[in-house]
Amino acid sequence: MTAPFFARLRERIDRVDSVVSVGLDPDPARLPEHLREHDLPRWAFNRRIIDATHEHAACYKPNAAFYEDPDGWRALRETVAYAHGKDVPVLLDAKRGDIGNTARQYAKLLDDVDAITANPYLGRDSLDPFLSREDKGVFVLCRTSNPGGSDLQDLELASGEPLYERVAALADLWNANGNVGLVVGATAPEELERVRELVPDLPFLVPGVGAQGGDAEAAVEHGLADGTGLVNSSRGIIFAGEGETFDRAAGQAAKRLKARLNQYRSG
Numbered sequence: 139m140t141a142p143f144f145a146r147l148r149e150r151i152d153r154v155d156s157v158v159s160v161g162l163d164p165d166p167a168r169l170p171e172h173l174r175e176h177d178l179p180r181w182a183f184n185r186r187i188i189d190a191t192h193e194h195a196a197c198y199k200p201n202a203a204f205y206e207d208p209d210g211w212r213a214l215r216e217t218v219a220y221a222h223g224k225d226v227p228v229l230l231d232a233k234r235g236d237i238g239n240t241a242r243q244y245a246k247l248l249d250d251v252d253a254i255t256a257n258p259y260l261g262r263d264s265l266d267p268f269l270s271r272e273d274k275g276v277f278v279l280c281r282t283s284n285p286g287g288s289d290l291q292d293l294e295l296a297s298g299e300p301l302y303e304r305v306a307a308l309a310d311l312w313n314a315n316g317n318v319g320l321v322v323g324a325t326a327p328e329e330l331e332r333v334r335e336l337v338p339d340l341p342f343l344v345p346g347v348g349a350q351g352g353d354a355e356a357a358v359e360h361g362l363a364d365g366t367g368l369v370n371s372s373r374g375i376i377f378a379g380e381g382e383t384f385d386r387a388a389g390q391a392a393k394r395l396k397a398r399l400n401q402y403r404s405g
């Protein structure tokens with residue numbers, strides 16, 4: 139049987155000395171002109187991004203939103219296989235969660251990738267088909283990085299705790315297989331610190347550094363559990379440059395982010 143996701147992630151982090159998650163969100167409107175004639179422009183783009191960044195990547199995080207059309211699915215399949223060929227785990231950012239029989243279909247997404255993001259608002263049974271995949275990682279949305287992240291997630295429950303804290307506590311309970319992580323945005327550093335206090339053992343995926351201007355130091359300080367966790371940047375890496383040399387700029391951006399995050403890592 140394949141080793142558990144977080145063990146494999148830890149190995150990868152150690153091998154490349156990096157907690158950088160490179161977000162593969164190839165917005166068609168932003169792809170370099172010269173790739174647009176390619177049969178699958180998103181795949182052509184991702185291949186060059188992977189070539190340029192894999193030495194700095196603890197994982198790749200394609201967001202499913204950028205692939206949900208027939209050519210997109212092909213581009214995603216090629217991208218995942220290519221990342222695996224470079225020995226880099228792939229976290230599919232799909233934010234799924236639905237009633238049981240539907241969730242069982244969604245969970246098939248995990249056949250080809252190493253981990254997934256999941257939406258907890260339909261409750262435990264909606265995540266069971268993901269959680270039961272012992273060798274796969276499940277990152278549960280806890281406190282998201284967007285401005286409206288506070289609208290619902292900060293609401294106080296009758297017990298006085300905000301909803302995102304209850305989600306963190308529940309995710310900890312759902313971690314019987316040691317395969318659960320949380321998504322907590324770097325744009326909410328106080329909440330990030332609070333969630334870390336509540337669940338010392340869960341690794342986090344921390345998006346929101348780079349284009350969203352989140353706090354990279356807080357992301358590392360609170361995002362890692364025993365050295366394992368991920369800090370994601372998508373646009374800040376993949377669209378760091380333009381034109382023919384876009385990939386070189388992406389490689390430099392990934393390397394810079396790795397070095398910046400490593401200043402805050404304690405080993």
Ligand SMILES: O=C(O)c1cc(=O)[nH]c(=O)n1[C@@H]1O[C@H](COP(=O)(O)O)[C@@H](O)[C@H]1O
Pocket residue numbers: 161163201231255281282283284321322323345346347348349350370371372373374
């Ligand atoms: O689940 C996520 O990855 C996610 C959660 C969250 O709270 N905020 C957030 O930005 N993300 C994702 O992380 C990526 C951030 O992209 P950039 O802002 O370009 O770095 C996008 O794919 C988002 O969908």
